[in-house]
Amino acid sequence: MATVEEKSVQPTTTDEKSSSLALSSNGEAPSLQVGVNVSGHKQELQRNFGLLSLIGLGITSGSVWFALGGAITVAIYNGGPPGIIYEFIAASVFYWLIAASIAELASAIPSAGGVYHWATITAGRYGRSCGWFAGWWNCLAWLLGMASVVQIAAAQLVSMYAVMNEGFETKQWHVFVTYIIVNWIACFVALYMNRALPSIEMIGGFFVIAGVFISILVCAIMPHVNDRPYASNYSIWSDWQNTTGWSSSGFAFLLGMLNGAYAVGTPDLVTHLAEEVPHPSSNIPKAILGQFIFGFFSGFFYLLAILYAISDYEAVLESSYLFPLTEIYRQATGTNSGSVGLLFLALMPTFISIIGCCVTASRVFWTLARDRATPFSHFFANIDEHQHNPFRAVIFCGVFTTVLGCIYVGSTTAFAAFVGSYVILSTLSYLAAILPHLLSRRKNMIPGWFWMKGISGFIVNGISCLYIIVFIVIFCFPFGKPFDAASMNYASLITGGLSLFVLAFWFVRQGTYVGPRQVVLDAHVLAKDAI
Numbered sequence: 001m002a003t004v005e006e007k008s009v010q011p012t013t014t015d016e017k018s019s020s021l022a023l024s025s026n027g028e029a030p031s032l033q034v035g036v037n038v039s040g041h042k043q044e045l046q047r048n049f050g051l052l053s054l055i056g057l058g059i060t061s062g063s064v065w066f067a068l069g070g071a072i073t074v075a076i077y078n079g080g081p082p083g084i085i086y087e088f089i090a091a092s093v094f095y096w097l098i099a100a101s102i103a104e105l106a107s108a109i110p111s112a113g114g115v116y117h118w119a120t121i122t123a124g125r126y127g128r129s130c131g132w133f134a135g136w137w138n139c140l141a142w143l144l145g146m147a148s149v150v151q152i153a154a155a156q157l158v159s160m161y162a163v164m165n166e167g168f169e170t171k172q173w174h175v176f177v178t179y180i181i182v183n184w185i186a187c188f189v190a191l192y193m194n195r196a197l198p199s200i201e202m203i204g205g206f207f208v209i210a211g212v213f214i215s216i217l218v219c220a221i222m223p224h225v226n227d228r229p230y231a232s233n234y235s236i237w238s239d240w241q242n243t244t245g246w247s248s249s250g251f252a253f254l255l256g257m258l259n260g261a262y263a264v265g266t267p268d269l270v271t272h273l274a275e276e277v278p279h280p281s282s283n284i285p286k287a288i289l290g291q292f293i294f295g296f297f298s299g300f301f302y303l304l305a306i307l308y309a310i311s312d313y314e315a316v317l318e319s320s321y322l323f324p325l326t327e328i329y330r331q332a333t334g335t336n337s338g339s340v341g342l343l344f345l346a347l348m349p350t351f352i353s354i355i356g357c358c359v360t361a362s363r364v365f366w367t368l369a370r371d372r373a374t375p376f377s378h379f380f381a382n383i384d385e386h387q388h389n390p391f392r393a394v395i396f397c398g399v400f401t402t403v404l405g406c407i408y409v410g411s412t413t414a415f416a417a418f419v420g421s422y423v424i425l426s427t428l429s430y431l432a433a434i435l436p437h438l439l440s441r442r443k444n445m446i447p448g449w450f451w452m453k454g455i456s457g458f459i460v461n462g463i464s465c466l467y468i469i470v471f472i473v474i475f476c477f478p479f480g481k482p483f484d485a486a487s488m489n490y491a492s493l494i495t496g497g498l499s500l501f502v503l504a505f506w507f508v509r510q511g512t513y514v515g516p517r518q519v520v521l522d523a524h525v526l527a528k529d530a531i
Contacts (some may be wrong), residue, residue, distance in 0.1 A: 009093055035272075036042045038110050038111050038280075038531060039111040039112065039113060039367070039516060040516065041273065041370060043275065044383040044387065045112075045275045045276050045389070046194075046195075047202075047275075047276055047277055047278045048194070048195060048197065048276060049197075049273055049276050050198065050277065050278070050283075051277075051283045051286060052202060053092065053198035053201045053289060054111045054201075054270050054277055054283060054287040054456050055198070055270075055285070055286075055287045055290040056199040056201035056202040056203075056205030056206075057204075057205075057269065057273065057356050057359075058200075058266075058288065058290060058291030059205050059208050059290070059291050059295065060204035060205055060207075060288050060349050060352050061266065061269055061352075061353045061357050061360065062266040062291055062295055062355055063295075063346075063349055063350065063353050064263045064264055064296070064299035065215075065295075065298045065299045066083075066208075066346050066349070067263035067352060068088065068259070068260075068263045068299050069324070069325045069328070069346075070323065070324065070325060070399055071259045071263070071301065071324075072084065072306070072316075072325070072328070073316060074259060074479065075087070075256060075259040076313065076316075076317065077242075077243045077252060077256075077479070077480060078242070078244055078253065078255060078259070078417075079242055079249070079461060080235070080239060080241035080243075080257060081231070081236045081237075081239070081241050082237055082238060083236060083241075083242075083253060083256050083305065083306045084303060085237070085239065085300075086253070086305055087253060087257045087259060087260050088259070088260040088263070088264075088299060088300070089260075089300070089304060090257055090260065091258075091259075091260025091263075091265075092099050092264050092295075092296050093259045093263045094300075094467045094471075095261065095265060095267060095292070096292060096296075097460050097463050097464045097467070098427075098434075098464045098468070099267035099288050099292050100452065100460050100464075101430070101437075101460055101461050102115075102267045102268050102271065102288065102434075102451055103228050103267075103285040103288045103289070103474060104269040104285070104447075104448070104450050104451050104457070105122075105270075105281070105434075105437065105445065106118075106274065106284045106288070106448075107447075107450040107451065108281075108445045108446055108447055108448040108451070109121060109270050109276055109445070109448070110271075110275075110280030110281050110531060111516070112272050112273070112274050112275040112276075112364075112366070113135065113270040113367040113368075113371075113516060114138065114364065114367075115134045115135070115138050115271075115429045115430060115432065115519055116134050116135030116364070116367060116368065116516070117229040117329050117367075117438065118134075118431070118433040118437070118445075119131045119133075119134035119429075119432040120134075120435040120516045121136075121156065121444055121445060121516070122433055122436040122437035122440055122445065123432075123436035123440075124435075124436070124440060124444060126436070128510075128513070128515050129506065129510075130273070130436060131432075131504055131515055131516060132373060132502070132510075132513065132515070133428075133429075133432055133502060134366050134428075134429045134432035134433055135234050135364070135367070135373060135429075136368070136373070136502040137178070137425045137426070137429040138268070138425070138426065138429035139361070139364045139365050139368060139426045140425050140498055141421075141425035141426035141429060142360055142364050142426075143363035143397060143400050143404075144404070144418055144421060144422045144425065145266075145357055145361070145419070145426070146354065146357040146401055147266050147404040147405070147418070147419050148181055148356055148419035148422060149350065149353050150354055150401055150405070151179060151405075151408065151415070152323075152350060153178075153182050153347070153350045153354060154175045154179040154411040155175055155177040155322040155323045156323045156343055156346070156347060156350065157178050157182070157273075157347070158174050158178055158322055158323075159321045159322050159326040159343070160326070160343050160347075161338050162320075162321060162326075162331065163321060163326050163339055163340055164337070164340055170320070170321075170322055172330050172408065172409055172412065172462055173409060175271070175322065175398040175408065176406075176408055176409045178423055178443055180402060180405060182351065182354065183401050183402060183405065184398060185351075186351065186354040186355045186358050187395070187397070187398035188217060190359050190389070190394050191387065191389070191391060194387050194388055194389040195388075197355070197359065197426040199356075200352060201352065201356060201491075202211075203352070204207050204348070204349050204352030204355075206358070207280050207345075207348045207349040207352070208298075208349040209294075209298075210345070211345040211348075211349055212298045212301075212302055213344055214342075215345060215346070216301055216302055216305040218338070218342060219303050219305040219306050219308075219309040219332040219342075220308070220309070221332075222309070222332055222333045222334060222338065223308075223311070223332060226333075226334040228311055228331075228334065229311060229400060230308045230309070231308045231310060231311070232444050234451060236304070236307055236308060243480075244256075244479065244480040245480045245482060251474075254464065254471070255472075255474060255475075255477060255479065257471065258474075260473050261423050261427075261471070261475075262423055263295075263299060264292070264295055264296070264299070265422075265423050265427070266426075267288060267292070267430070268290075268384040268426070268429075268430070269356075269360055269453075270284055270287045270288060270291065270292070271284055271288075272360050272363040272364055272367075273359075273360075273363065279436075279531065280531065281448040281449040281450075281531045282449040282450070284449075285449065285450035285501045295404065298431065302422060306325075306332065309331060310328055310331055310332075312331060315327055316328055316331075316419055323343070325343065325346075326339055326343065327339075333518055348395075358394060359394075362389075362390050362393040362394040362396070362397045363390065364435060365380065365390075365393045365397065366381065366393040367493055369381040369390075369393065371513065371515050371516060372509070372512050372513050373509065373515070379392060380392050380396060404418060404419070413486050413490075417490035417491070417493070420490070420491050420494075421490075421491045421494040421495050421498070424475055424476070424491050424492075424495045425495060426496070427468045427471070427472060428468075428472065430464075431468045431469070431472075434464055434465055434468075435465045436460060437461060438458065438461040438465060442458070448479070451530070473491075475491060476489060476492035477489060
């Protein structure tokens with residue numbers, strides 16, 4: 001199987017093949033005895049993950065049901081309960097298509113670089129620059145995504161304390177201190193417990209499954225036990241209420257799909273563990289499938305449970321608690337302790353989700369570093385001999401997230417502007433890999449275990465690209481009207497500014513940037529279980 005190639009003549013002898021292999025992370029050419037993976041680099045990471053732990057990572061770090069609940073106070077303006085449900089379904093359908101496109105690319109080239117590697121291949125002669133932007137967009141998206149999840153966990157913890165201590169006045173510094181503690185505990189686990197990560201992710205998967213199951217049951221049963229009314233079927237399924245200020249309800253619906261996209265928009269999550277799982281060509285598509293099946297059904301039934309349990313939307317929207325589910329759970333259970341109990345069910349998977357995001361972000365940054373695409377590339381491309389992980393890349397992710405947390409203390413609006421750019425940056429990176437794949441008539445990739453044959457591949461790739469192009473524009477609009485400096489959507493500004501940074505760094509680094517290169521990989525050259 002081949003990885004990345006710059007349209008060069010394929011080597012015909014063993015010596016020529018070994019000389020064409022890409023450099024290892026320490027700048028040395030890997031030997032045939034060591035073995036290389038599909039990225040063309042020496043296999044340096046241990047393949048500790050299996051299919052179940054990979055699925056655990058997917059459903060934990062891509063925790064759909066909890067993300068939906070955390071964003072409900074924003075989503076409610078885009079049509080009320082019917083808007084939340086139908087927008088989630090619509091966003092999920094489009095992301096299924098994106099996930100299928102990502103899965104076949106990951107199956108063809110199971111590399112930790114993910115979209116960075118695939119964009120370099122599919123774009124042909126433009127692959128070097130296209131891969132550069134795809135890699136950096138994806139890396140920045142995951143760093144911002146990690147910060148977002150840390151903030152959610154911090155707000156959740158502070159809200160749990162506040163609900164049990166009446167009169168407690170929440171301050172931004174409370175969240176910041178909690179943010180820093182949570183962030184570095186997660187980084188510590190990612191740094192020093194690399195061998196235990198598969199078990200941790202499986203535990204996280206168990207907590208996610210158990211947590212959503214128990215939460216659904218409690219929210220469905222407790223209002224009846226407490227003799228509290230449920231929401232009517234009409235209010236849940238038909239009572240459309242556009243309170244965004246936009247005159248077009250159709251546009252409000254499209255804009256509201258951002259909430260669903262934020263919840264389900266991690267189709268590349270498990271692909272960055274391609275060099276840490278055996279037989280990634282088949283296991284990664286299976287893990288993506290498991291992640292999206294569970295994510296959709298758990299998210300859908302969870303939404304129904306909490307929406308039927310809410311008896312006072314005004315109280316939810318005007319709640320002083322930082323985390324909106326706090327008031328929703330209080331209404332559902334009828335007690336403060338019941339609210340804390342349900343929040344606790346989500347706390348453990350949320351924390352493990354941070355670990356997963358840290359691992360993913362560090363792998364993306366590390367793959368860029370080993371191809372000399374980052375500052376201090378040689379330093380960050382190192383794999384620690386004792387911990388068997390990109391130790392320095394993990395520390396970088398922790399420091400980056402800490403800096404973003406400092407922004408939160410100064411301005412929650414600025415912090416929200418940065419982390420709110422996650423969806424746009426991530427989908428831009430997907431587009432950079434899928435669109436060239438489509439325009440090249442899907443000929444630049446050697447099919448892997450999963451491949452959409454015939455016209456189906458063109459249809460799925462085409463709809464995915466069209467969705468991304470259209471909704472990148474829509475998601476840059478303000479969430480409602482009228483808007484001011486505090487309620488403005490700064491996603492376009494942040495995305496544009498970060499893209500200019502990536503462009504400027506391209507001109508600085510293009511002379512020494514290596515980038516993924518296609519090589520011929522024979523069975524005796526490949527590391528064990530590389531495909």
